[in-house]
Amino acid sequence: MITVCLLGAGNVATHLYKAFRDAEGITVKQWFNRDIKKISSYKNNVEITNDIQALKKADIYVLAVSDDAISELSQRLPFENRFTVHTSGSVNIYDLDKKNRRGVFYPLQTFSKDVAVNFSEIPVCIEALDKKDLKTLKALANAIGSNWYKINTEQRQTLHLSAVFVNNFTNQLYRIAHEISDAKNINFDILKPLILETAKKVQEVSPYMAQTGPAKRNDKKTIKKHLKQLESEEHKAIYELLTQSIKKTHGR
Numbered sequence: 001m002i003t004v005c006l007l008g009a010g011n012v013a014t015h016l017y018k019a020f021r022d023a024e025g026i027t028v029k030q031w032f033n034r035d036i037k038k039i040s041s042y043k044n045n046v047e048i049t050n051d052i053q054a055l056k057k058a059d060i061y062v063l064a065v066s067d068d069a070i071s072e073l074s075q076r077l078p079f080e081n082r083f084t085v086h087t088s089g090s091v092n093i094y095d096l097d098k099k100n101r102r103g104v105f106y107p108l109q110t111f112s113k114d115v116a117v118n119f120s121e122i123p124v125c126i127e128a129l130d131k132k133d134l135k136t137l138k139a140l141a142n143a144i145g146s147n148w149y150k151i152n153t154e155q156r157q158t159l160h161l162s163a164v165f166v167n168n169f170t171n172q173l174y175r176i177a178h179e180i181s182d183a184k185n186i187n188f189d190i191l192k193p194l195i196l197e198t199a200k201k202v203q204e205v206s207p208y209m210a211q212t213g214p215a216k217r218n219d220k221k222t223i224k225k226h227l228k229q230l231e232s233e234e235h236k237a238i239y240e241l242l243t244q245s246i247k248k249t250h251g252r
Helices: 011-022 036-042 067-076 131-143 153-183 188-201 220-229 233-249
Strands: 002-007 026-032 060-063 083-086 101-107 124-128 148-150
Touching: 002 011, 002 131, 011 026, 011 101, 060 067, 060 131, 067 083, 083 131, 101 131, 101 153, 124 131, 124 153, 131 148, 153 188, 153 233, 220 233
Parallel strands: 002 026, 002 060, 060 083, 083 101, 124 148
Antiparallel strands: 101 124
8 A cells, every 4th residue: 555645736736636546555644735725625535734744654745736846845844765756747856855765756648627537548757766666656656547657857858848849839729720710700619520630640640641731732822821811910920930840841
């Protein structure tokens, strides 16, 4: 049985709590957050606290907090030589205070509090400075049904950068498309099958092979027409930048 103390109350912390709670082989001994109101709805299911001095002994302390808070929170922990991990994609393992054993448990996924996730479909990137602690992280990932990958800090930071492109930037493009279609009273739902098919296609072939559209085939007439249709200068700039990137990739 792996005992866990969870620290934080954001999207990642909330989903991890639910996954740990439902997993065999894991016991959440305590959930800490500075603002206890944010986790008060769980008080009948797990012991909650806002007193960092009252943290109980556990096999692992999971700091699921914002990137900027990780270092300071790890320094405030009132014990030494216990296993502490953060869940960030971009923070170095060495940003955790060295008074405790250090590691990373990074679930690579986008999390929203009210959107359910299945951890069996979420890869977890793990890192530890001690072999025994790495074994604990593997067991933790296995218990919630996740595939785990031993990834060092540099690799994890590169993955996080890549994730910004495939998730955050892509979602912004969805938002722009929504704005453009909505301006002409077009239901955005009409585009959703295309969104799904685009994501599905890269499961089968590389993004390079999956590319289609006017930029790839250097359809200057259509590109010119699209730029004329766009009313926002920002949207035009994005369209031109991506068009040029696709052209360069495909030798047009």
